[in-house]
Amino acid sequence: MTAVLQVALAGGVTGSLYGLLAVGIVLIYRTTGVLNFAYGAIAAVCACFMYVLLTGPRLNFWLALPLALIFAVALGIALERLFARPVLNAPVFTKAIATLALALVLQTVAQQIWPQLAQPEHFPSPFEGHATRIGGLYISAIGVTVLGVTAVVMVALALFLNRTRLGIAMRATADNQPVARLMGVPVGLVFPLVWALSAVVAALTGILFASQQAVIDVQFMDPLLILAFVAAVLGGLESLPGALLGGLIVGLTDSLLALVLAGRHVGALDVSDPGIRAALIFGGFVLVLLLRPQGLFGQAVLRKV
Amino acid sequence: MLKVERVSTGYGPLEVLREVSLEARAGEIVAVLGANGAGKTTLMRALTGLLATRAGAIWLDGQHVERLAPERRVRLGLALVPEGRDLFGSLTVRENLVMGAFTRRASAEIEAAMARVLAYFPRLKDRLHAQAASLSGGEGQMLAIGRALMSQPRALLLDEPSQGLAPIVVEAVFDVLARLNRDEGLTILLVEQNARKALGIAGRAYVLQSGTVALHGTPRELADTATLRELYLGG
Numbered sequence: 001m002t003a004v005l006q007v008a009l010a011g012g013v014t015g016s017l018y019g020l021l022a023v024g025i026v027l028i029y030r031t032t033g034v035l036n037f038a039y040g041a042i043a044a045v046c047a048c049f050m051y052v053l054l055t056g057p058r059l060n061f062w063l064a065l066p067l068a069l070i071f072a073v074a075l076g077i078a079l080e081r082l083f084a085r086p087v088l089n090a091p092v093f094t095k096a097i098a099t100l101a102l103a104l105v106l107q108t109v110a111q112q113i114w115p116q117l118a119q120p121e122h123f124p125s126p127f128e129g130h131a132t133r134i135g136g137l138y139i140s141a142i143g144v145t146v147l148g149v150t151a152v153v154m155v156a157l158a159l160f161l162n163r164t165r166l167g168i169a170m171r172a173t174a175d176n177q178p179v180a181r182l183m184g185v186p187v188g189l190v191f192p193l194v195w196a197l198s199a200v201v202a203a204l205t206g207i208l209f210a211s212q213q214a215v216i217d218v219q220f221m222d223p224l225l226i227l228a229f230v231a232a233v234l235g236g237l238e239s240l241p242g243a244l245l246g247g248l249i250v251g252l253t254d255s256l257l258a259l260v261l262a263g264r265h266v267g268a269l270d271v272s273d274p275g276i277r278a279a280l281i282f283g284g285f286v287l288v289l290l291l292r293p294q295g296l297f298g299q300a301v302l303r304k305v
Numbered sequence: 306m307l308k309v310e311r312v313s314t315g316y317g318p319l320e321v322l323r324e325v326s327l328e329a330r331a332g333e334i335v336a337v338l339g340a341n342g343a344g345k346t347t348l349m350r351a352l353t354g355l356l357a358t359r360a361g362a363i364w365l366d367g368q369h370v371e372r373l374a375p376e377r378r379v380r381l382g383l384a385l386v387p388e389g390r391d392l393f394g395s396l397t398v399r400e401n402l403v404m405g406a407f408t409r410r411a412s413a414e415i416e417a418a419m420a421r422v423l424a425y426f427p428r429l430k431d432r433l434h435a436q437a438a439s440l441s442g443g444e445g446q447m448l449a450i451g452r453a454l455m456s457q458p459r460a461l462l463l464d465e466p467s468q469g470l471a472p473i474v475v476e477a478v479f480d481v482l483a484r485l486n487r488d489e490g491l492t493i494l495l496v497e498q499n500a501r502k503a504l505g506i507a508g509r510a511y512v513l514q515s516g517t518v519a520l521h522g523t524p525r526e527l528a529d530t531a532t533l534r535e536l537y538l539g540g
Contacts, residue, residue: 165407168396172404175393178355182387184379184408184456 002136007259008252013143013212015251016150020205021221021228022235022243023157024198029237031174031194034084035096038103040225042079042199044218045110046072047206048117051216054124061126068207069200076199080192088191110218117218125211142212149204154244157197161240170194227254230285236295245297253281306331306492307352307383307460312361312371314351321347322516324361329460334486334493336503336524339513345496346388348513349464352494353385354378366459380408382459386466390449394438398429401437401448405455415455422451425481443474450481461485463495467502475499479506504528 021039028036036042049071053064083102087095111118130141161167173180173190181187209224210216231250235242254277261271269276288296307329315321321344329335339345350356352363354375363371370378384405393401402422406415423430426447432440440448446466453461463482467475483506485491497503504510504524512520512527520527 165403168400168403169407172393172396172400175395176391179387179391179393180404181375182353182355182379182385183404183452184376185404186376 003259004256006137007255009137009139009143011252011255012248013146013251014254015231015248016146016244017205017209017212017224017247018228018231018250019244019247020150020153020201020208021224022231022247023154023240024201024205025228025232026235026237026240026243027157027198027201028194029232031170032084032088032191033092033095034087034099035092036198037096037099037225037229038079038106039099039198039202039228040221041103041106041110042072042075043202043206043209043224044221045106046075046199046203047123047210047216047221048110048114048218050203050207051117051121051123051210052114055121061124065207068203072199072203073196076196077192079199080195084191084195107218114218117216120215120217120220123210123214123216125214127211128214142208146208146212149208150244153201153204154240157240166190166193227281230281234285234288234296236297238295239297242295242297246295249296250281253284257281306333306366307494308362308364309348309352310362310364312348312351312358312363314347314356314358314360316356320359320516322351325513325516325518326361327511327518327521329492329494331492332486332490333509334482334495334507336500336507336510337494337496337513338498338500338503338510339496340498343513344516345498345513346464347516349385349388349462349496352462353383376408379456379458382457384453384456384458384461386446386449386453386461386463388464389468390445392437392440392445392448392452394436396437397434398437398440398448399433401452402429402455405452406457408456418455418457422454425454425485426451442470443477446470446474446478447481450478454485458491460492460494463493465496465498467497467499475502482506 021043025036025039028034028039046068050064050068053059053067054061059067079102083098087098125142127140127142127145132139161171169180169185170190170193172183173185173187177187206221210220213220227250228247231246232243234246234249257277257280258272261277264271309325309327311324311326313320313323325344325348327335327337337345337348347356351358354373358371361371362369365378365381365383368381370381393404396404402419403415406418409415409418428444429447429451432444437445437448450466466478470478479502482493482495486493495503504527507524509523510521510527511518520530
C-alpha cells in the first residue's frame with residue numbers, strides 16, 4: 001500500500017509539471033489560436049537563463065528567481081510582437097507549424113549564447129538533498145514545492161481570469177475577438193499579456209523541473225512537452241482545470257505503469273523499459289481520442305478561434 | 306451627433322458602399338432600411354471601425370473618427386449592438402455587462418450603469434450568473450443592448466435588432482429603444498430589414514440600395530413612395 005501511495009505521489013508531482021505546461025499551452029491556444037509547440041523551448045530558455053544567473057554571477061536562488069520571471073515576461077512580449085503578431089490571421093495549422101520553427105530558433109540561439117548548455121549541466125537548487133518522511137512516505141522538498149506552486153498558480157490564474165477586469169477581458173477576447181474590440185478592449189495589449197503570463201508559467205515549470213532533476217540543458221524540456229500536449233488535448237484544449245487534470249492523469253498513469261511493469265518481461269521484451277510505458281500511454285491516448293474526440297473534459301470538437 | 310459623408314468601402318475588389326452620406330442628429334432615432342446585401346452591415350462595420358473606410362469622412366460630435374480604432378470610438382461614445390447579438394457566450398450575463406463597461410474605470414460608475422441597464426431589462430436580473438449562451442433569443446437581445454448601454458454611449462448603433470425574434474419580443478425591444486430615446490435623449494441609428502417596425506419608432510429613415518442611399522425622409526414621406534411600399538412593406 002505504501003508503495004502505491006509513494007508511486008501515486010511521484011505521479012502527482014510529474015503530473016503537475018505536465019499539467020502546468022498544459023495550462024500554459026491552453027492559455028495561449030484559447031486566446032490567440034496558436035498551438036504552441038515552442039512552449040517547451042520557452043520554458044527551457046527561461047530555466048537556462050536562471051542556470052546562468054546561478055552559476056555565472058553566483059546569485060542566490062531566491063534572487064535569481066524573480067529575475068528569471070522578469071526575463072520570461074520580456075521573452076513572452078518579444079515573441080508576441082516578433083512572432084505571433086505577424087502570423088495572427090494565418091490558419092491554425094500554419095501557426096502551429098511556425099511554432100516548430102520557433103522552437104528550433106530558440107534552442108539554437110540559446111545554444112549559441114550559452115554553449116556550455118549544449119551538454120547536460122548540474123542545476124543547483126536549495127531543494128537538493130532535502131526530504132522528509134511522513135508515515136511511511138518519503139517526500140522530497142522539490143516534490144512538495146511542485147505541488148504547492150501548481151496549486152498557487154492555478155488559484156491565482158482562476159482569480160485573475162474570473163475576478164479582474166483584465167482577466168475577464170482576456171476571456172472575452174478568447175471568446176469573440178472582434179466584439180471584444182467593439183467593447184473597447186485593446187486587443188493589441190491583451191495578446192502580449194497572454195504571452196507574458198504563459199511564459200511565466202513556462203519559466204516556473206522549467207525551473208521546477210530542472211530543480212527536480214538537478215540537471216539542465218537546452219533541450220531538457222522536450223520530453224515533457226509531448227506529454228503536456230497529451231494532457232492539454234485530454235483536457236479538451238478548452239479549460240485550464242481540464243489541462244491540469246489531464247496532466248495529473250498522464251503523470252499518475254506513467255508512475256503506476258512503472259510500478260506494475262517493474263521487472264516484468266513479455267517473452268524476450270523487457271516491458272519495464274520507459275519506452276514501452278510511453279508507447280502504452282500514447283496508445284491509450286489514441287484510444288481516448290477515438291472514443292471522445294473532444295477530450296475527456298472538452299465540450300465541442302471544433303471551436304472558432 | 307453622427308454624420309457620414311460620402312463614405313466608400315468594401316472588401317478586396319468588391320466595393321460595397323459607394324459615397325454613402327447620412328446623419329443622425331442628437332436625440333434622433335434614425336432607421337437605415339435595405340434588403341439583404343444592400344450594405345447595411347458593412348455600414349455598421351465602417352461606423353464602428355471594424356472595417357476601414359476607403360474614402361469619405363465619419364464625424365462623431367464634430368470630431369473626425371474614420372481613422373480611429375474601434376476602441377477609441379467606443380471611448381468617444383459610440384456603441385454597437387451587433388447583428389445576431391454576438392454575445393460572449395462562455396461568459397456570464399454579469400461578465401458580459403462588465404465587458405460592456407470596459408472603457409469605464411470607476412467601479413461606482415460601472416455599478417450605476419448596471420443598475421440602470423437592469424432597470425430597463427429586469428429579466429436579466431435573475432440571470433446575472435447564467436452563461437450568456439444559455440439565454441433565449443429575447444434575453445440575448447436584451448443583454449446585447451444592455452452591454453452596449455454599459456459604455457454610456459452618446460449614440461447607439463443597432464444592426465438588425467429584430468432578427469430571429471418572435472413578434473412579441475420585437476415589440477418589447479423596440480419599446481425599450483423608444484423609451485431610451487424619449488427618457489434619456491439617446492441618439493439611435495438602427496439598421497433593419499423589418500421596415501414597418503423601424504419606421505414605427507424612427508424620426509427619419511434612409512433606404513440603402515446596392516450600396517448607395519436611394520431615398521431618405523420622414524417615415525410618412527417614405528411610406529408614400531411606391532418603391533418603399535413594393536420593396537419593404539409588402540405592397
